[in-house]
Amino acid sequence: MTRSLFSAKFLRFFFKSRCGACSHWGESGLCPFCLSRFERMKEEACPTCLRKSCECVEHPPSYARLLALGYYRGALRDSIRRFKFHGRADLALDFGALLASFEVPDGIVVPVPLAPDRLAKRGYNQSELLARVFAQKKGLPFRNLLRRRIETLPQFSLRKRERWENLSDAFEIFESPRGKRILLLDDIFTSGATAHWASETLLAAGAPEVWVLVLARAKPYEP
Ligand SMILES: [Zn+2]
Ligand SMILES: [Zn+2]
Numbered sequence: 001m002t003r004s005l006f007s008a009k010f011l012r013f014f015f016k017s018r019c020g021a022c023s024h025w026g027e028s029g030l031c032p033f034c035l036s037r038f039e040r041m042k043e044e045a046c047p048t049c050l051r052k053s054c055e056c057v058e059h060p061p062s063y064a065r066l067l068a069l070g071y072y073r074g075a076l077r078d079s080i081r082r083f084k085f086h087g088r089a090d091l092a093l094d095f096g097a098l099l100a101s102f103e104v105p106d107g108i109v110v111p112v113p114l115a116p117d118r119l120a121k122r123g124y125n126q127s128e129l130l131a132r133v134f135a136q137k138k139g140l141p142f143r144n145l146l147r148r149r150i151e152t153l154p155q156f157s158l159r160k161r162e163r164w165e166n167l168s169d170a171f172e173i174f175e176s177p178r179g180k181r182i183l184l185l186d187d188i189f190t191s192g193a194t195a196h197w198a199s200e201t202l203l204a205a206g207a208p209e210v211w212v213l214v215l216a217r218a219k220p221y222e223p
Contacts, residue, residue, distance in 0.1 A: 096133025
């Protein structure tokens with residue numbers, strides 16, 4: 001077992017009786033009530049971007065499919081925040097298992113890498129923990145194929161267009177994915193720039209197809 005997965009299981013020992021979303025005692029990971037409050041994706045949403053109206057037919061994104069547990073709101077948002085910022089790395093066990101309930105084709109499970117300074121600060125890459133649990137549940141191989149090439153500017157400091165371009169050469173390949181479908185895991189899908197550029201990098205290095213799996217998608221404005 002890797003050190004990071006070990007620490008998730010170790011933390012579970014301490015947090016095992018607190019829900020990761022509502023903090024109530026007596027539940028392991030996420031309580032049934034909070035799980036039932038996750039706002040699921042709309043059935044009519046486009047399978048590529050999970051929006052109701054989009055331009056995926058005219059301008060398809062680089063990845064083939066996007067799968068998300070729900071919208072980044074309410075109980076799902078609260079538990080993701082605890083997972084990322086409040087030491088609840090153990091929630092990777094629950095989130096990874098929930099993601100594993102999606103039907104996906106075979107492929108290599110790859111996490112979106114974290115910038116080195118953020119990794120140092122947080123102590124773990126939440127996407128890597130998710131990817132390891134997911135891969136284990138699915139019986140699929142896990143590889144850290146991507147890494148961050150450069151220090152990109154913090155996304156919040158930029159305008160929309162700049163945000164997109166800021167990540168255009170953020171990733172590089174660590175190991176060739178030639179001929180292998182990739183299942184790319186990340187925590188949140190916001191503008192889609194990370195998913196797009198990370199998949200672009202994998203496709204350019206020879207992967208035939210990339211599927212993106214995330215915990216939550218930012219809710220798009222849809223009148
Ligand atoms: Zn709860
Ligand atoms: Zn679409």
